[in-house]
Amino acid sequence: MKPQVIRAGRPLTLELQEVWQYRDLLYAFIIVSFKVRYKQATLGILWAILQPLSAVAIFSFILGKLVKVPSDNLPYPLFTFSGMIVWNYFATALTQASQSLVHYSHLITKVYFPRIILPLAKAAVGGVDFLISFIALSGLILWYGFPISWRIIFFPFFSIVTLFTALSLGLWLSSINYLYRDVQYVLPFFIQLGLFLTPIVYPTSILPEAWQWLYALNPMVGIVEGFRWCLFGQGKIPALFWASLLMVSVVFTGGLFYFKKVERLLNDAI
Amino acid sequence: MSHLAIRAVGLGKAYRRSGEVRYNTLRDRLSHYFWRPWDLFRQTRSVLFWALREVSFEVKQGEVLGIIGRNGAGKTTLLKLLSRLTEPTEGYAEIYGRVSSLLEVGTGFHEDLTGRENIYFNGILLGMKRNEIKRKIDAIIEFAGIKDFIDTPMKKYSPGMRARLAFSIAAHLEPEILLVDEVLAVGDIEFQKKCLGKMEEVSKGSGRTVLFVSHQMNLIKQICHRTMWLEGGRLQAIGPTLEVVDAYEKALLGSLSRPTFQSEFRGKAESFYWYLLNSDKTPHTLCHLDTTEIAFVLDVFEPIYAWHYEVNLFDSAGRLLWSGWIKSLRQVLEPGRYEVIYKLPLLPLSPGIYHWRVILWGECERFVWECRPEFVVDVPNYQHFFDEYAGILNLPYQVKMNLIVSPESTPNLPTQPQNK
Numbered sequence: 285m286k287p288q289v290i291r292a293g294r295p296l297t298l299e300l301q302e303v304w305q306y307r308d309l310l311y312a313f314i315i316v317s318f319k320v321r322y323k324q325a326t327l328g329i330l331w332a333i334l335q336p337l338s339a340v341a342i343f344s345f346i347l348g349k350l351v352k353v354p355s356d357n358l359p360y361p362l363f364t365f366s367g368m369i370v371w372n373y374f375a376t377a378l379t380q381a382s383q384s385l386v387h388y389s390h391l392i393t394k395v396y397f398p399r400i401i402l403p404l405a406k407a408a409v410g411g412v413d414f415l416i417s418f419i420a421l422s423g424l425i426l427w428y429g430f431p432i433s434w435r436i437i438f439f440p441f442f443s444i445v446t447l448f449t450a451l452s453l454g455l456w457l458s459s460i461n462y463l464y465r466d467v468q469y470v471l472p473f474f475i476q477l478g479l480f481l482t483p484i485v486y487p488t489s490i491l492p493e494a495w496q497w498l499y500a501l502n503p504m505v506g507i508v509e510g511f512r513w514c515l516f517g518q519g520k521i522p523a524l525f526w527a528s529l530l531m532v533s534v535v536f537t538g539g540l541f542y543f544k545k546v547e548r549l550l551n552d553a554i
Numbered sequence: 555m556s557h558l559a560i561r562a563v564g565l566g567k568a569y570r571r572s573g574e575v576r577y578n579t580l581r582d583r584l585s586h587y588f589w590r591p592w593d594l595f596r597q598t599r600s601v602l603f604w605a606l607r608e609v610s611f612e613v614k615q616g617e618v619l620g621i622i623g624r625n626g627a628g629k630t631t632l633l634k635l636l637s638r639l640t641e642p643t644e645g646y647a648e649i650y651g652r653v654s655s656l657l658e659v660g661t662g663f664h665e666d667l668t669g670r671e672n673i674y675f676n677g678i679l680l681g682m683k684r685n686e687i688k689r690k691i692d693a694i695i696e697f698a699g700i701k702d703f704i705d706t707p708m709k710k711y712s713p714g715m716r717a718r719l720a721f722s723i724a725a726h727l728e729p730e731i732l733l734v735d736e737v738l739a740v741g742d743i744e745f746q747k748k749c750l751g752k753m754e755e756v757s758k759g760s761g762r763t764v765l766f767v768s769h770q771m772n773l774i775k776q777i778c779h780r781t782m783w784l785e786g787g788r789l790q791a792i793g794p795t796l797e798v799v800d801a802y803e804k805a806l807l808g809s810l811s812r813p814t815f816q817s818e819f820r821g822k823a824e825s826f827y828w829y830l831l832n833s834d835k836t837p838h839t840l841c842h843l844d845t846t847e848i849a850f851v852l853d854v855f856e857p858i859y860a861w862h863y864e865v866n867l868f869d870s871a872g873r874l875l876w877s878g879w880i881k882s883l884r885q886v887l888e889p890g891r892y893e894v895i896y897k898l899p900l901l902p903l904s905p906g907i908y909h910w911r912v913i914l915w916g917e918c919e920r921f922v923w924e925c926r927p928e929f930v931v932d933v934p935n936y937q938h939f940f941d942e943y944a945g946i947l948n949l950p951y952q953v954k955m956n957l958i959v960s961p962e963s964t965p966n967l968p969t970q971p972q973n974k
Contacts, residue, residue: 287648290638292566312678316664316671323666394661395679396638396653466581551640552569 298540302398309397313405317380318412332413333420336368343368343485356487356518359428366515367484367508369417373443374450374504375475376410381454382471385462385550392550399547400540403458407451414443425515435514442510445529449503452532455539459546483508488522500524503532557650559731559763560613560636564645567606567631605631606787608645615650615730618764620778620795622771622802625926627784629767633657633733636765651730651763654681658735660720665709669700669719672708676723690726698722731763770907771799771839772932806837823887825852825912828925831895839930843950846901850894850912850925858887862915863894867929870907875946903931904948 303310322328340361347353348360355363381403385392388402425432461467479485482504491499499505506525512518606628613619621629634640636647637655662679663672673694677687687694695704698718703711711719768774774781774795781798783790785805791798829837831847840846850865864879878896910925936951937944 285650287561287650288653289646289648290635290642291646292642292644308678308684312675312684316667316675319671320664320666391662391679393639394657395655397679548641551634 296541296544298544299398303401303404306397306401310401310405313401314408317405317409321409329416332416336365336372336417337420340365340368347485353486354490356489356512358512358516358518362424362428362430362516363487363512364485365421365424366512367482369414369421370442370446370508370511371479371482371484371504372417373410373414374446374507375478376413377407377447377450378454378457379471379475380406380410381451382457382461382467384454385458386465386468389462399550400455400543403451403454403543407447407454410450411443411447421515430516433514433517435517438510438514442507442514445510446504446507448536449507449532452536452539455536455543459543462546462550478502478504481505496522497524501528501531503528557615558612558648559615559617559651560611560647560649560765562612562636562645562647563610565606565609565632565635565642565647566604566644567628567635567640568602568604568643570602604787606635606784609784609787609789610645611782611789611792613763613765615763617780618766618778620774620781620799621765621767621784622769622774622781622799623784623790624806628787629784630657630735631787632784633735633765633767637733649731652681653731653733654727654729655733656680656724656727656735657733659724660716663708663716663720666707668707669695669704669711672719673723676720677726680723680727681729682727686728694719694722694726697725729762732765734764734766736768769838769927770930770932771803772905772930775799822856822858822916822919823852823854823914823921825850825914825921825923827851828910828912828929838927839932840901840903841932843900843902843933843948845897845899847895847897848910850896850910852892852894852912852914854887854889854892856889858914858916860917861885861887864913864915865894865896866911866913868909868911869903869946870909873946875903875908901931902947902949903933904937904944904946905931905933905935907931 322331325331327334343364344361348355348364353360384402384406385399387406392399457467457471481499481502488496488499488505488509500522501524503525506521506528510521510525513521609628609632621632623629631640633655634657635642636649637653637657639655639657660676662676664675667675670691673691674684674687677694678684682690695701698715698721700711700715700719703715708716766774766778778795780793781795782792783798783802791801828848828850830840831849832845848865852863860882862879862881864877866874867876869875880894908929908931910929912923912925914921933948934950935948937948
């Protein structure tokens with residue numbers, strides 16, 4: 285039998301096969317987080333729809349009706365709602381992933397498992413909210429009488445890319461947050477800022493042409509445009525989206541290694 | 555049986571104790587470097603503290619190894635290294651087989667989930683497979699004895715029920731190697747026996763290897779084939795249980811004259827050290843049922859006015875069994891080291907683990923100390939042999955039964971009441 289070896293100063297490897305070995309636990313974490321998430325709220329899972337819906341109602345009134353922000357030939361509420369649920373998905377996954385290590389620190393000190401399943405599980409729970417609000421969006425689309433195009437098949441692709449983007453930052457932030465709790469105070473501010481640096485309540489087209497390349501470096505720009513493209517056939521995915529995806533991959537890989545490095549120190553740092 | 559389960563070679567773990575401050579927030583670190591920029595380029599004066607050093611040993615498959623030693627001797631650090639919770643600083647260990655570690659019972663229990671849901675989560679967390687739990691869940695519920703509450707959220711459970719459920723899950727784990735920290739110290743004694751019985755049964759039956767940390771020498775003697783004694787992070791001895799435990803207890807008695815104070819807490823007063831004055835075994839284990847003297851050391855750093863001192867004795871279920879107090883409403887307790895000695899004609903407790911709590915009341919403040927280690931009572935049990943009929947008092951008694959009236963001597967007396 286091949287032994288499990290515990291050795292001082294072994295090289296930094298990702299050991300991703302461990303995630304597969306512990307898939308039962310990953311699944312259990314997702315189920316438990318999901319069950320607990322809305323347990324105390326009487327409206328329960330409805331909040332996943334009510335939250336973006338109420339934000340959209342406010343934006344539709346102020347920006348859509350009063351300021352008359354254009355919306356790429358789409359009804360403004362539909363335009364904003366489609367962007368908002370994507371953004372919420374990203375924000376929830378990122379926030380939850382960033383807090384995952386701190387949130388489960390009582391387990392980290394007592395039981396061994398590959399810690400990476402914590403941000404994975406937490407981010408995945410945001411996906412459940414996303415799917416539910418997507419059902420609401422589908423209702424809205426039907427109500428407005430939009431046809432569903434074949435491009436809908438790209439919907440899963442963009443969903444996965446959103447999760448991937450959220451995790452690329454989440455891996456970094458969860459480990460940094462464990463060492464310095466400042467992250468949990470700074471992050472909400474950046475998420476709010478990001479909402480306005482992404483075409484959610486306004487279209488990319490209102491920006492000066494000369495600046496659009498810089499704007500497109502934000503990977504969420506391409507993602508939101510991509511969702512609108514596959515849902516409504518409108519908006520275009522900027523060419524630089526692929527460049528920003530490359531950037532995300534680099535950040536993601538770096539995050540994996542950094543996470544693995546911090547993982548070893550978790551129980552020595554407290 | 556001669557297959558290896560664990561081989562550790564020169565295992566060591568050092569913690570960095572920096573001479574400087576520890577940073578909790580980025581701001582602290584930034585402001586530190588702002589005021590002392592040269593620190594950025596200087597190796598901070600950190601002192602390495604070796605929690606464990608040069609520990610080498612082998613454990614064979616199916617062996618139950620006890621780990622003993624004082625607080626801070628490195629017992630928990632060793633378990634943490636073997637269960638991969640921290641990385642060793644030097645040396646290595648080879649582990650042959652699936653490991654489950656129980657450093658705490660009920661890890662990951664969630665208040666809002668039902669007992670059944672918690673069994674699944676906790677079981678998977680401790681290394682069971684989903685199918686394995688599905689197969690065992692009825693046995694787990696049965697063993698815990700909480701069948702009626704299994705689909706109620708855990709927040710409605712009493713602490714006792716939680717502990718039973720947690721132990722029951724733990725008892726049904728089937729790893730090849732089980733690492734157990736002093737978790738059995740909680741929960742009621744009856745249930746502990748059940749768990750230990752289960753543990754023994756499994757380790758005998760399927761060749762499971764168990765590493766077991768405990769302060770309870772009677773428990774160690776009962777279940778461990780071999781025992782390892784750690785002292786100041788180093789391996790002092792490893793060998794047959796009786797020899798090692800004996801040597802350890804002699805060493806403990808020898809060092810009694812200079813009690814060590816380990817608490818980090820510094821307030822107006824401090825008290826956590828206690829010992830038995832006339833113990834013939836260890837300073838924290840009571841082995842007889844006659845006059846007992848218990849001493850509590852109290853350090854006072856600042857005068858305390860209108861003080862009142864008391865010690866409370868709790869059993870492992872948290873019931874208050876006895877308290878002894880001294881009161882002085884006007885006088886000042888001046889700084890100094892005090893020793894409070896209680897002399898009891900007897901302490902009729904049944905074997906098990908008990909807990910001392912010291913409380914010092916000041917004019918408008920209260921200091922509470924939970925004493926460590928726990929108070930172990932290892933005396934003959936005179937109680938009923940069924941746990942459910944045993945009470946709190948464990949008194950040696952003599953009993954005789956005299957026939958005072960017999961039908962032969964007074965033939966007119968009816969032998970049975972006549973119900974007519």
